[in-house]
Amino acid sequence: MSLKQLTITNLKISAGMSVFSKVLGMLTSVVLARLLLPSDFGIITIVYIFLGAMNLFTELGFGSAVIHRKEKIEEALGTSFTINLIISVFLFFIIFFAAPYLASFYDEPVITNVLRVLGIGIIFSAFQFVPSVYFRKNLQFGKTAIPAFVSGLTNTIVAIILAYSGFGVWSLVYGSLASTFVNVVMLLIMCPCKPKLTFDMDIGKELFVFGKYLFAANIIIFINLHIxxxxxxxxxxxxxxxxxxxxxxxxxxxxxxxxxxxxxxxxxxxxxxxxxxxxxxxxxxxxxxxxxxxxxxxxxxxxxxxxxxxxxxxxxxxxxxxxxxxxxxxxxxxxxxxxxxxxxxxxxxxxxxxxxxxxxxxxxxxxxxxxxxxxxxxxxxxxxxxxxxxxxxxxxxxxxxxxxxxxxxxxxxxxxxxxxxxxxxxxxxxxxxxxxxxxxxxxxxxxxxxxxxxxxxxxxxxxxxxxxxxxxxxxxxxxxxx
Incomplete structure (x- = not known):
């Protein structure tokens, strides 16, 4: 298959996957909007801002740097994953201890436990780095379609059932966490390139040199989107x-x-x-x-x-x-x-x-x-x-x-x-x-x-x-x- 045909195929797969997941997400939000209060969505928004800020430091632009590379791809993936996992564990502890201060700042005590529970997802997400970058590098976007479908459906089912049961903001929390877990597990099962704890100092430096601009840009973009x-x-x-x-x-x-x-x-x-x-x-x-x-x-x-x-x-x-x-x-x-x-x-x-x-x-x-x-x-x-x-x-x-x-x-x-x-x-x-x-x-x-x-x-x-x-x-x- 030519690059043009492969790109068109990937665009169709990605567009279909994206449309489905977004439509599913919107239908879910319609149901949840009728079951939950505006304050529930406000709480989860604040938590996601803080988690999103922490997530910026897990990749450091390495994903795009690996995709851009033309040699030693497996070594680059291993080095990136190792750095990603170490940073993710460290960030989880920051989240755990910072949660009460964020709750106090917004005068919403429930933010403490919500943030701590959702913070677990950062460690889960570290394990999807290798398969997601591997599939993107090799233009195999169809491989991500099934995990995206199942994880999106998981979020919908869990969140709506819990919302109907009166869990309030926790329906959003557990739906999101379940979705992340399912997506990571399925990607790991489907990807032939598994995460490995390896590290190459020279490759790490090369990845950082390329990724530093993207990392800086991602921080700025994040501020733009969430300030x-x-x-x-x-x-x-x-x-x-x-x-x-x-x-x-x-x-x-x-x-x-x-x-x-x-x-x-x-x-x-x-x-x-x-x-x-x-x-x-x-x-x-x-x-x-x-x-x-x-x-x-x-x-x-x-x-x-x-x-x-x-x-x-x-x-x-x-x-x-x-x-x-x-x-x-x-x-x-x-x-x-x-x-x-x-x-x-x-x-x-x-x-x-x-x-x-x-x-x-x-x-x-x-x-x-x-x-x-x-x-x-x-x-x-x-x-x-x-x-x-x-x-x-x-x-x-x-x-x-x-x-x-x-x-x-x-x-x-x-x-x-x-x-x-x-x-x-x-x-x-x-x-x-x-x-x-x-x-x-x-x-x-x-x-x-x-x-x-x-x-x-x-x-x-x-x-x-x-x-x-x-x-x-x-x-x-x-x-x-x-």
């Missing part, structure tokens, strides 16, 4: 953070579905890093198909957010409507910006990722406090969205230089998605205003009509303006099910 939660939870309270959490989760739905393409494209770009025309052509293809999926999800949810929240999530989540609409644009621009990271890394310029993320961090730090104080969770949403727009603009500017790409070529890749989404939005808003004059139309019927209007108009306009792409998508979808 709103951390500060919002302190300034506005855990309940307000729960409303923001759900708004963010749905508003960035497109980003989390499409984000899987980065894991596929980086190893692909790495194999053709010396062939600029191929990288340029490959990137434009990815950008085109990503925009076709991202624009309708983000713009469509923006159009129907009020009806969606009241009908699907429930009336208690009404404070999340406006933040969700704002965050739809965060998801849209973040997705576009995220397509550039794998190009920069494969081209040997990971520092671009760090620098772009740093600018976004500075902007967020400057704006987040006053915006939160004066506008609450709406201010939080506006702050991160402005940062995402700026990041997308700067990332695109550097991308044009790295790939020697013409601006018109870049715009040409997304123009049909922009046109189709804009026309669909206008049609949906027009129908929404028309429905307001029909007092007997229920919220659920309005949601169905508006969703159908946007979907039909988007697909119709896309078909009329870019038939070839529509036929290509249909053909790839059919092949994906064979």
């Amino acid at each position: 709103d939660d951390a500060i919002g939870g302190k300034l506005l309270g855990i309940t307000a953070l729960g409303y923001y959490y759900l708004a963010y989760r749905w508003g960035t739905f497109a980003e989390r579905i499409i984000g899987i393409t980065e894991k596929v494209m980086f190893p692909t770009y790495a194999k053709i890093q010396d062939d600029l025309p191929k990288m340029r052509k490959g990137y434009l293809g990815v950008l085109k198909y990503v925009s076709i999926m991202t624009f309708p999800i983000s713009i469509g949810l923006f159009a129907i957010a009020p009806e969606f929240v009241t009908v699907v999530l429930g009336e208690k989540w009404v404070p999340s409507i406006i933040p969700m609409q704002i965050l739809c644009f965060f998801g849209l621009f973040s997705t576009i910006a995220s397509t550039t990271g794998s190009v920069f890394t494969a081209a040997g310029k990971p520092k671009f990722v760090r620098d772009i993320s740093s600018l976004m961090t500075v902007l967020i730090i400057v704006l987040i406090y006053p915006m939160s104080i004066y506008y609450g969770i709406i201010g939080l949403s506006l702050t991160v969205t402005i940062g995402a727009i700026l990041s997308a603009i700067i990332a695109s500017y550097y991308l044009l230089k790295v790939l020697d790409l013409d601006f018109l070529q870049y715009i040409s890749a997304i123009k049909y998605s922009i046109v189709a989404s804009s026309i669909a939005l206008i049609a949906t808003v027009a129908i929404k205003y028309a429905l307001k004059n029909w007092y007997y139309v229920s919220n659920i019927n309005s949601l169905i009509v508006l969703f159908s209007t946007f979907s039909i108009v988007y697909m119709a306009v896309l078909y009329l303006t870019d038939k070839k792409t529509v036929f290509d998508l249909v053909r790839m979808t059919r092949l994906g099910f064979r």
Whole structure:
């Protein structure tokens, strides 16, 4: 199988896996939103922030460094795993002893035990490093599909059963922990390359030299993604953070579905890093198909957010409507910006990722406090969205230089998605205003009509303006099910 065919196959597998897992996750969040309180989601958000910060130190960018290597791969995997495991155990003890202080800072005593229990997952996760990197290195993304499917299903079943049984925030805790454990065990069973406690000082230095920029970038990106939660939870309270959490989760739905393409494209770009025309052509293809999926999800949810929240999530989540609409644009621009990271890394310029993320961090730090104080969770949403727009603009500017790409070529890749989404939005808003004059139309019927209007108009306009792409998508979808 050629690299192009393998990449397309991996994209289909990864896209299918990602769509399934994200849809499953969203369906789970719908059920849990009706069973749990906003404060439960606020508590778990704070815990995940702290755990995420600890997780940054377990890999140090070694995963991408191993994928980028062309020799002594097994030795590099062994060295990376050894460092990863040692750091993970050390971090668990930090988590255990730091938990009471975090609970005191947010004035939520339950955070102590929640953080300590979920901290066990960091040690579990160390054992999935080797199989996950091995499969990505060898472009065997199908090997991760079954573990992802089973672990996602495990999380759903455990969390919903416990929520129905009245476990509250602990339903989220045990669901997450069970999911991590299942995923690790299945990956270890399926991977022919097992984790080994070996260490090579020279290889370790090489991995660190390559990975240090990605590690720095990941820290900055993490701050960008979670500083709103951390500060919002302190300034506005855990309940307000729960409303923001759900708004963010749905508003960035497109980003989390499409984000899987980065894991596929980086190893692909790495194999053709010396062939600029191929990288340029490959990137434009990815950008085109990503925009076709991202624009309708983000713009469509923006159009129907009020009806969606009241009908699907429930009336208690009404404070999340406006933040969700704002965050739809965060998801849209973040997705576009995220397509550039794998190009920069494969081209040997990971520092671009760090620098772009740093600018976004500075902007967020400057704006987040006053915006939160004066506008609450709406201010939080506006702050991160402005940062995402700026990041997308700067990332695109550097991308044009790295790939020697013409601006018109870049715009040409997304123009049909922009046109189709804009026309669909206008049609949906027009129908929404028309429905307001029909007092007997229920919220659920309005949601169905508006969703159908946007979907039909988007697909119709896309078909009329870019038939070839529509036929290509249909053909790839059919092949994906064979």
